Every structure is written in structure tokens, then in C-alpha cells.
Amino acid sequence: MRCAPQIKIAATYMRGGTSKGVFFKLDDLPVEAQVPGKIRDQLLLRVIGSPDPYGKQIDGMGGATSSTSKTVILAKSSQPEHDVDYLFGQVAIDQSFVDWSGNCGNLTAAVGAFAISQGLVDADKIPENGLCTVRIWQKNIQKTIIAHVPITDGQVQETGDFELDGVTFPAAEVQIEFLDPADDDEEGGAMFPTGNVVDTFVVPDVGTFQATFINAGIPTIFLNADEIGYSGTELQDDINSNPEALARFEKIRAYGAKQMGLIDDVAEAAKRQHTPKIAFVARPQNYTASSGKNIQAEDVDLLVRALSMGKLHHAMMGTAAVAIGTAAAVPGTLVNLAAGGGEREAVRFGHPSGTLRVGAQAVQENGQWQVKKAVMSRSARVLMEGWVRVPAEVLE
Incomplete structure (x- = not known):
């Protein structure tokens, strides 16, 4: 029996709001997974540990809940006046599919921080101290999101006294603005797709x-x-x-x-x-x-x-x-x-x-x-960074 070796891929495990996910830079993924399709989905499923008939995701990075079975792929933005392209994949726990149909608002809070620390935001936009405004293009829903990320001594500030119910420890506050949040250009039509408010x-x-x-x-x-x-x-x-x-x-x-x-x-x-x-x-x-x-x-x-x-x-x-x-x-x-x-x-x-x-x-x-804009505050921090390892067979 031929046994494929494991491959390692640079990744960061982050909490954003009340969710956790595995973050990747697009160009750190294997070439075969840098484009949408079967190989990318197979890779992310294996990273998270799905499909798992036991529903525990023991053999992966997932935490066996919808809040912790998540992946994010980021790249320098291809859109004018944006810093980073953000693609979100919700990984099913006991089934073999990745749902790309929507955004994760909680992990959005971590996107700006990851983008800054990974060099996806131009250095001249990052203050020595204060707030760094990161313009995010959310690829799943084709919308603009703005994250205001606190910076201290030129680095992303993750600690602070902002408390978010559902998160155990306080952290730095990240304010998120969802511009034009109604999906009026997406499948399903206008903000109220039936034409009625009730x-x-x-x-x-x-x-x-x-x-x-x-x-x-x-x-x-x-x-x-x-x-x-x-x-x-x-x-x-x-x-x-x-x-x-x-x-x-x-x-x-x-x-x-x-x-x-x-x-x-x-x-x-x-x-x-x-x-x-x-x-x-x-x-x-x-x-x-x-x-x-x-x-x-x-x-x-x-x-x-x-x-x-x-x-x-x-x-x-x-x-x-x-x-x-x-x-x-x-x-x-x-x-x-x-x-x-x-x-x-x-x-x-x-x-x-x-x-x-x-x-x-x-x-x-x-x-x-x-509705032109919706605003809320979240927090985020890096939990672990380095590499994830998966069997090379996922690229076949």
C-alpha cells in the first residue's frame, strides 16, 4: 500500500468575535487549491476534520460546532480602493461539503488584523499608534466591509478591556462597518425579496x-x-x-x-x-x-x-x-x-x-x-500560528 506523505501549509488559527477559524493567505495554499473547486474543498475539509460521522472533528482543527468549523482565505485585493479580498468557507461537520454562499461576520473582526500582520495592507496605511482602517472586499457576497483595527507601537493590538458576551476574556475592540449590507444585487433580489416587510x-x-x-x-x-x-x-x-x-x-x-x-x-x-x-x-x-x-x-x-x-x-x-x-x-x-x-x-x-x-x-x-451601513463592535486575536498538516492525497 502506497502511503502519501503529509504536506504542511502556512496557517493561522484565530478567534474573531464568537467564532474561530483557520486563516490562509491565498498564495500559501498549494497551487491546485488556489482556485475554487474540488481540490480546494477537499483540502479545507481535511484541515478542519470533515466529514466526521462522529461529529467531533477529532482529526482536524474544527471544534465540532458551526462557530468553529470555519476557514478563511485572504489575498491582496484585486478591487480598487480595497486592501484585502476575504473569502469565507463554512465547513460542514458530518458531510463532505464547504458552503461558500455567505459571509461570517464574526471572523470579519479578525480579517483586518490578519491582513495587517501578513503584509496585505500597505505599510504607509498603518499608523504607529491609533486605528488602522482596513477596507475589505467580501468575495462571497460582493460587499465592502471596513474594519478599524487598533495599533500600538506599529503592531496590531489584541489585548484590551472590551468585553463581548460569548467570549470568555476581554480584548481590544474592533469596530466593523458593513456598507450597503442589503444583498440587493444577489440571488433572491431586493432587501425584502418578497416585496413585503411581513x-x-x-x-x-x-x-x-x-x-x-x-x-x-x-x-x-x-x-x-x-x-x-x-x-x-x-x-x-x-x-x-x-x-x-x-x-x-x-x-x-x-x-x-x-x-x-x-x-x-x-x-x-x-x-x-x-x-x-x-x-x-x-x-x-x-x-x-x-x-x-x-x-x-x-x-x-x-x-x-x-x-x-x-x-x-x-x-x-x-x-x-x-x-x-x-x-x-x-x-x-x-x-x-x-x-x-x-x-x-x-x-x-x-x-x-x-x-x-x-x-x-x-x-x-x-x-x-x-440601509447604507450597519455597525457593531467585535474583538479578535491570534490563537496559534505556524503550519497545518494534511495528507498529500487531498490534492489528487
């Missing part, structure tokens, strides 16, 4: 619900918690330990994807797990977060719970937070109504790990809602 949504053999379908940050389906039998205060185990509930959410998500025009047949949703997201909202209530922290109703404008890759997320996906902020800014959406209605430029919402504030400004032009 629809009556019929899911065969499940029920009929009110729903807000929105393309902003990431395509998202918002439901009212009480209409699907929840309070909005649920933690991960309340839903993830219930296979029937997860199957029900997946069916709702599949039919929602079709209604949004993202797929032609509900069966296609199985190969598009990263998008759309599904979330449910509720009016503020007291609850205890997963850390034991008590969240008071007066601390938040609304409650939101969201699922990612088929499971309730432990905190909130960054892109879903953009969708929340955008929907909250548009009067009449389910998110806006849960927050009390009216005009809003920012909301603080409760999630399973605590709270998060996100801002967005909405304007109506020619009868269509538009």
Missing part, C-alpha cells in the same frame, strides 16, 4: 406563521417566538437536545429559502446549510444567560435566538446581527415590532450568551427600503 408564511405539515424575509448581512428568516412555541429566552440545550425541533426548524428554513428565491426546490437546502439563517424574536424578558449572567428585560430592546448549520447558536452570528440591526431599523418588520416599533437607529438584543448592540440607519427611496 409575510404570511405557510410551511406544509408544520404551520402558518408571520415572517420577515430579509437579505442584509446574510439572508435571514425571522419568526415570532410565540408562534412557534418558544419564549425567546431559550439556551442551546433547550433546542439542540430536541431532534424533532431541529428537524422542524430545518423544514421551515428550507421552505423559507425557496420563498426567498435562494433555491428552486426545498431539497436543495440540504446542500446550502449556511444560508439562509433562521431566527425567532420576542419582546424583552428577564432570563439567565448560558454564563449564569442575569439579563434584565430593561437591559435589552428585544430577544433573538438564531440557528446556524442546523443548531441553535451559542451567541449570535455577526452577519445575523447585521440582519437584526437592519430589520430593526425598518418599521413594521417582526424584529422592529418586537423592539417596540417605530424608527430606530440601533438596538441591543438578548441572545443565549448575553447581549449585543448593533446599529443601522434605514431610508426609504422610491418606495424601497435601503
Whole structure:
């Protein structure tokens, strides 16, 4: 039996927001994996440790959750007035595919820091002390994101006192601006792909619900918690330990994807797990977060719970937070109504790990809602850097 040797590839393991992922420079990848296709996907699957029928990703860098089964490929930008091109791959855990259909907002917080430290940002743009503004071209969704990365003594500052619920230790604050976050040029059409801020949504053999379908940050389906039998205060185990509930959410998500025009047949949703997201909202209530922290109703404008890759997320996906902020800014959406209605430029919402504030400004032009920018703060830091090793056979 011929045994292929292992190859090593320069990589950095980073936390960004409440996610972790393996970061690569495009030109550090094997030549065969520098272009989209089967070889690239095989390589990233093997790096992360998928597909794993045990669901643990023991033989790879993944952490067996949607938040830790992620890869990022960066290159000096080919776009005018941008510093870096950012490509995100969400790696399935127990299946053999990489989903390239959307962005990761949490890992976006680490993109600027990685780009600076890896020489992808021109040296004359990096101050000795202060904030370095990194213009990011998000290739998955063809959008501009701006990261404001703190610099101390010419180096990326990673430590600080900024606390982010869902992350154990404080770190330096990185402010992220998502410009023109509505995916109005992407498949699925306008910011509200059905043309309505609220629809009556019929899911065969499940029920009929009110729903807000929105393309902003990431395509998202918002439901009212009480209409699907929840309070909005649920933690991960309340839903993830219930296979029937997860199957029900997946069916709702599949039919929602079709209604949004993202797929032609509900069966296609199985190969598009990263998008759309599904979330449910509720009016503020007291609850205890997963850390034991008590969240008071007066601390938040609304409650939101969201699922990612088929499971309730432990905190909130960054892109879903953009969708929340955008929907909250548009009067009449389910998110806006849960927050009390009216005009809003920012909301603080409760999630399973605590709270998060996100801002967005909405304007109506020619009868269509538009959001020019959504803003939130995250943190990021390098966890490990060096090389990952994978069997050479993945390049065949």
C-alpha cells in the first residue's frame, strides 16, 4: 500500500468575535487549491476534520460546532480602493461539503488584523499608534466591509478591556462597518425579496406563521417566538437536545429559502446549510444567560435566538446581527415590532450568551427600503500560528 506523505501549509488559527477559524493567505495554499473547486474543498475539509460521522472533528482543527468549523482565505485585493479580498468557507461537520454562499461576520473582526500582520495592507496605511482602517472586499457576497483595527507601537493590538458576551476574556475592540449590507444585487433580489416587510408564511405539515424575509448581512428568516412555541429566552440545550425541533426548524428554513428565491426546490437546502439563517424574536424578558449572567428585560430592546448549520447558536452570528440591526431599523418588520416599533437607529438584543448592540440607519427611496451601513463592535486575536498538516492525497 502506497502511503502519501503529509504536506504542511502556512496557517493561522484565530478567534474573531464568537467564532474561530483557520486563516490562509491565498498564495500559501498549494497551487491546485488556489482556485475554487474540488481540490480546494477537499483540502479545507481535511484541515478542519470533515466529514466526521462522529461529529467531533477529532482529526482536524474544527471544534465540532458551526462557530468553529470555519476557514478563511485572504489575498491582496484585486478591487480598487480595497486592501484585502476575504473569502469565507463554512465547513460542514458530518458531510463532505464547504458552503461558500455567505459571509461570517464574526471572523470579519479578525480579517483586518490578519491582513495587517501578513503584509496585505500597505505599510504607509498603518499608523504607529491609533486605528488602522482596513477596507475589505467580501468575495462571497460582493460587499465592502471596513474594519478599524487598533495599533500600538506599529503592531496590531489584541489585548484590551472590551468585553463581548460569548467570549470568555476581554480584548481590544474592533469596530466593523458593513456598507450597503442589503444583498440587493444577489440571488433572491431586493432587501425584502418578497416585496413585503411581513409575510404570511405557510410551511406544509408544520404551520402558518408571520415572517420577515430579509437579505442584509446574510439572508435571514425571522419568526415570532410565540408562534412557534418558544419564549425567546431559550439556551442551546433547550433546542439542540430536541431532534424533532431541529428537524422542524430545518423544514421551515428550507421552505423559507425557496420563498426567498435562494433555491428552486426545498431539497436543495440540504446542500446550502449556511444560508439562509433562521431566527425567532420576542419582546424583552428577564432570563439567565448560558454564563449564569442575569439579563434584565430593561437591559435589552428585544430577544433573538438564531440557528446556524442546523443548531441553535451559542451567541449570535455577526452577519445575523447585521440582519437584526437592519430589520430593526425598518418599521413594521417582526424584529422592529418586537423592539417596540417605530424608527430606530440601533438596538441591543438578548441572545443565549448575553447581549449585543448593533446599529443601522434605514431610508426609504422610491418606495424601497435601503440601509447604507450597519455597525457593531467585535474583538479578535491570534490563537496559534505556524503550519497545518494534511495528507498529500487531498490534492489528487
